[in-house]
Amino acid sequence: MDVLNPVFRHHHHHHHNHRRCSTVIAPNQTISSLLITHKKPIFISPRKCQFSVICCSSSSTSSQSPEVGSGETAESCVNLGLTLFSKGRVKDALVQFETALTLNPNPVEAQAALYNKACCHAYRGEGKKTADCLRTALKEYDLKFATILNDPDLASFRVLPEFKELQEEARLGGEDVGYGFRRDLKLISEVQAPFRGVRKFFYVAFTAAAGISLFFTLPRLFFAIQGGEGAPDIFATTQNAAINIAGIVVFVALYIWDNKKEEEQLAQITRNETLSRLPLRLSTNRVVELVQLRDTARPVILAGNKESVTTAMQKAERFRLELLNRGVILVPVIWGEKESQIEKRGFGGPKKAAAALPSVGEDFETRAQSITAKTKLKSEIRFKAEVVSPGEWERWIKEQQKSEGVTPGEDVYIILRLDGRVRRSGRGLPDWNQILKELPPMEALLSKLER
Template sequence: MAAAAAVAALRPHLSLLSAGGGATPISSLQALAFVSPPLPHYRRRCVLRSNASSSPSPPPSPEKEKEAEAEAVPTAESCVNLGLELFSKGRVRDALEQFDNALELNPNPVEAQAALYNKACCHAFREESNKAADCLRTALRDYNLKFGTILNDPDLAPFRASPEFKELQEEALRGGEDIGSGFRRDLKLISEVQAPFRGVRRFFYVALTAAAGISTFFTIPRLILAVQGGDGAPDLLETAGNAAINIGGIVVLVALYFWENKKEEQQITQISRNETLSRLPVRLSTSRIIELVQLRDITRPVILAGSKASVTRAMQRAERYRTELLKRGVLLIPVIFGASQKAQSKPRGFGSSRSVASVSSVGDDFEKRTESIAAKSRLKAEVRFKADIVSPEQWESWIRDQQESEGVTPGEDVYIILRLDGRVRRSGRGMPNWNDILQELPRLENLLSKLER
């Protein structure tokens, strides 16, 4: 007898920009809405064949049933599902074969995005950064993959520490036909929120430049007549002065326009760097591993990067001011250069089932807000004075990029102080002067701290 059985919907391994297990609110000014749309649901039929004997045979396990169905009628959906199942068991090579098969079976755009993305995760697990970058580049360009997914996914942590990721990120910042403009468009939206009058200023620069150009267009014939002289000729000094003012105004306005564009590019780069920083993991004193984004509105992380001796001395000096620093929400994060050893990544089973998003009601929203407040309260209780980094290679890569952008020699001792909203407050060479930091940072209950959130 044939019976219809509901099976799990096909979804790519796409991590949302949520923080840890609980729902943590992220400021719209700082977080990028990189959430890929869920894949549509599919239903498949299972045919259960009755046994001729009186004793019923045990039903096949879902895993064997999935493999048998993929072998019997291979589809892009079944190949992706089987590949996820194989990867969760550590069979990375077999999972790669299934994702390749899915790409050869005329997949729809959503299935192709899932196959390419999960294939990139497999290559990242095998430390094949070039192949992972190629898969992600294709998914970004052709199948509307959100770049924030790459920033957020822990399975791509080895890839994010590679030079290929930096190259891919720079391409995404520039935008274009080779990689798409989705990432750059999202960053520009955040940039416009942080600098709301930049567009207005540029509009006036263009309008005033056009007005000065039109005025110059009519002034030049008058200047020629003034130079030639004769009856009815305009005054030479007055006409030359008007032309000089118009031409000078055009030069100044064009320079201001290009200066605004340069500032926008610098801001977009900094936003991207801040977003990368927010996804770096740390281990709290309770051994709980979280991302920096989860500490927003709670702490002011202070990153101490340098040699072991320098960082140790700075930590010891900070202990003298521990009480006052804690009142200001300071969380020390030591990063020792050269101490990172590339540990072999473990599969995290990105084929595991995830809950399907449904239309939220008012009660659901209230419940989510309540859970968010409770999760933040628990997290605040776990935060102490120091947190340890989890992925040293990612931290060192980010600090090197920050040093290059600030004109500091890579590998030099530096400190970086973050705001409560997660942005970089200031940075400097060497180790910080804790007395100066106490004078600079207001206490958490202070009005200035509330405005900083």
């Protein structure tokens, strides 16, 4: 559960650092590899127990019990709620967050209360209530959608249909839900399709020109049909009117088609962002996000029933050295697999890695990996990795299948590029011989161009 300001910032199991930022995008970047240009930070990221006003950790040095307050305010209720939540007293924490919302909170306090209230509902499996709280925080209190994407306390919510609905609202920018999220998506879309805006401008301009011409042609056509002295040639006038009408139809159709393509591209970018944040456990038991493997590995996701995935893994073992030479790391996803034992709903989720790559709405300084960290991570990457939060992985794969016209739930494999984007996918078990021919060695020029 993240608190979104210096007073209410609470770190239990993971650390985030939120700042307002403007986005600078270089060509061919995905949403997972944006560089962030910093403005003055509005969020301070204190270490656990170092709150600017009230210390809310159970390890507080204050002699006063956290349940005892010296005057109830929205601020004190939120801090007390965080303390209770960290102790597993979710029901009591929920009461405190609800109380905070009745005590005339300022916008920062209201955002913190709503967000943490949503985390409590997520822990209790209450998808609709979670979505309602987050929707209000997004619309009225400037919550960043990237926070919802990255918080492990909302992992159980992100596999529910209510999250999918909220994400779609954010992608479409409906009613200002996630407006900033859609804006950032459109910036990336413009980089990937730089001439779409120019095309749409000309579609509108040509449609307007054809419309104006048709406006003046129709009276002449009417006069030509009536005939008489001085009437224009009916054939030429009809031809002009037909050309204008055809032009309007064509340019409107092209405009609609380009809009549809843009929405499909935004949907794909959203899926890429979701994919980049999916967690993995490496052979060293370290939990990382998929985006952290960018430039160092080519994940191959094997999804299906247990028998199919096991067979695919066994066949891959025959080509282990060749696949490792190409940076392949196998990621098995078994349909219906239960959460791993160390993962819990709500608080107690897997730790977020301290160093990752930047994303929309994220702070580059806390997300960017140092060269040392990157080198260490590369040494930890082995041939296989275990998925954390398999429900999230399964939801993403089924969405990807649906977008490509594949029946959700079929056995599939998905090969990712070194830059984290989907290279290609296929039904059934992968042909490892073909994959070896397709993927260049890590030191090859083609691999360098793929980064």
